[in-house]
Amino acid sequence: MEGGGKATDGPVSRYINRPIAVAIARFILRLGLPVTPNMVSFAAFLTAVAASLSAALWLNWVAAGVLVQLSSIIDGVDGALARLSGRASKAGGFLDTMLDRYADIIVYGGVAYSALAAGAAPPEAILAALALGLSGDLMVSYLHSRGERDAGIHPALVGPLDSIASRDVRLLIMAVLLVLGHPVFATAAPGVLGHLYVAVKAAHLYRLIMHNERIS
Numbered sequence: 001m002e003g004g005g006k007a008t009d010g011p012v013s014r015y016i017n018r019p020i021a022v023a024i025a026r027f028i029l030r031l032g033l034p035v036t037p038n039m040v041s042f043a044a045f046l047t048a049v050a051a052s053l054s055a056a057l058w059l060n061w062v063a064a065g066v067l068v069q070l071s072s073i074i075d076g077v078d079g080a081l082a083r084l085s086g087r088a089s090k091a092g093g094f095l096d097t098m099l100d101r102y103a104d105i106i107v108y109g110g111v112a113y114s115a116l117a118a119g120a121a122p123p124e125a126i127l128a129a130l131a132l133g134l135s136g137d138l139m140v141s142y143l144h145s146r147g148e149r150d151a152g153i154h155p156a157l158v159g160p161l162d163s164i165a166s167r168d169v170r171l172l173i174m175a176v177l178l179v180l181g182h183p184v185f186a187t188a189a190p191g192v193l194g195h196l197y198v199a200v201k202a203a204h205l206y207r208l209i210m211h212n213e214r215i216s
Contacts, residue, residue: 021077037096041096045071052106062179065179101141111183115184133187136191136193137190143155155204160204170194
């Protein structure tokens with residue numbers, strides 16, 4: 001489907017982010033705006049930075065949550081714009097992925113700092129939430145990379161849970177919890193989901209890789 005989603009899209013991307021992103025991309029092309037997919041990737045990154053600053057500097061968790069979700073939506077515009085304009089490339093995908101990882105680190109750090117500044121929980125609990133959130137985020141990314149490399153298939157397509165812990169889902173969970181005023185849970189909850197997803201998918205991928213090795 002032109003400009004459409006992928007089989008590995010998470011539910012938030014499939015039903016919320018992607019339709020909005022495709023509409024924005026078509027609007028950009030219809031107006032002939034000089035906007036490239038890479039520009040949009042940087043716009044999504046800067047929106048995530050703004051979310052982090054809103055939390056860390058002003059303790060404005062509502063604004064931070066809204067900006068986190070806005071960044072997630074914008075993050076889909078670059079791919080839609082690339083596909084619709086015929087400018088999709090591995091280089092653009094690589095840039096987008098790297099910016100996403102740094103955006104996540106900056107957002108988690110800013111939210112954790114805001115929780116510390118507000119005294120939302122004991123420092124040890126906040127640092128534990130930060131470690132849980134970041135490690136879950138990065139492990140999902142690593143699982144996807146190694147799964148495609150070693151098993152030849154995206155982990156979302158193997159076993160249960162589908163794409164239930166994809167980045168769009170994790171960011172929406174964080175955004176909702178921030179808007180509700182729970183920065184510690186907003187930091188930890190995506191990590192809990194991420195580690196659960198990784199554990200289940202890793203077990204199924206391991207069996208698949210073992211099966212492939214036996215028949216090769």
